[in-house]
Amino acid sequence: MTLAILSSYCSEILSSRSRAFSLKSTMIPGTFLLVLIASTAALASPLQRAKPFVEVPQKIVKLIEFSTPSSPQVIEFVPNPYNFGYEFGDGQGMKQHRSESADDQGVVKGTYGYIDPLGVYRSVEYIADSQGYRAVIKTNEPGAAARDIAHGHYIVEAPPTAVVEQGLLYQKSKNIREQAMPAIH
Numbered sequence: 001m002t003l004a005i006l007s008s009y010c011s012e013i014l015s016s017r018s019r020a021f022s023l024k025s026t027m028i029p030g031t032f033l034l035v036l037i038a039s040t041a042a043l044a045s046p047l048q049r050a051k052p053f054v055e056v057p058q059k060i061v062k063l064i065e066f067s068t069p070s071s072p073q074v075i076e077f078v079p080n081p082y083n084f085g086y087e088f089g090d091g092q093g094m095k096q097h098r099s100e101s102a103d104d105q106g107v108v109k110g111t112y113g114y115i116d117p118l119g120v121y122r123s124v125e126y127i128a129d130s131q132g133y134r135a136v137i138k139t140n141e142p143g144a145a146a147r148d149i150a151h152g153h154y155i156v157e158a159p160p161t162a163v164v165e166q167g168l169l170y171q172k173s174k175n176i177r178e179q180a181m182p183a184i185h
Contacts, residue, residue: 079106093117105129113138119160 085099094117100110106129113123120142126135133151140157147154158164 077106079104118162118166120163 079102081102081104083099083101085097087095087097089095094114096112096114098110098112100108102108108128109126111123111125113121115121120140122137122139122141124135124137126133128134135152136155137152138155138157140159142159142163144154144156146156
C-alpha cells in the first residue's frame with residue numbers, strides 16, 4: 001500500500017459519522033493505522049550506511065623475506081648407553097616383562113611380553129639400529145597366524161590345551177580393513 005492510500009483510509013475512519021463514537025472502536029484501528037503509516041514511511045525513506053566505529057588507515061606492509069640455508073644444519077647425536085627392565089605378576093597367573101638396552105653406537109635391543117593364567121603368551125624381541133626396526137613375535141594366542149608383516153616376523157605355536165578345551169579360540173576372520181571398510185565397486 002502506498003502512503004496516499006493509507007492516509008486516505010485513516011482519514012475515512014476518523015471522519016466517519018455513520019458509526020457511533022466509542023473509544024474502543026476508534027483507538028485500536030487508529031493505533032494500528034498510526035503504527036502502519038510510521039513503518040511504511042520508515043521503509044520508504046532511503047537507507048543510510050553507518051560509518052565504521054574505527055577508521056583503519058590503509059598502510060602498505062612490506063613482506064619479510066627469508067631464505068633457507070644452503071646446507072642443512074646437522075645436529076650431532078651422541079648415543080648414551082642405558083639398560084632397564086621390569087617383571088611383575090598379579091598373583092593370579094598373569095605375568096608381564098620388559099627389558100631394553102642401548103649401546104654407545106645407538107643400537108637398541110629389547111624384549112617385552114606377557115603370559116596369562118591359561119598359558120597364552122606373547123613375547124616380542126626387537127632391535128633398532130642403522131638397518132631400521134625389526135621384531136620377532138613369538139605367540140600361542142588363539143587365531144594368530146605365522147606371517148611376516150612390515151618388519152615383524154611371527155612365530156606361532158598351538159594355543160594351550162586349557163584354551164582349546166574351553167572353546168576360547170577365535171574364528172578365522174577377514175582382514176580388519178575389509179571388515180571395517182567394505183570394498184566399493
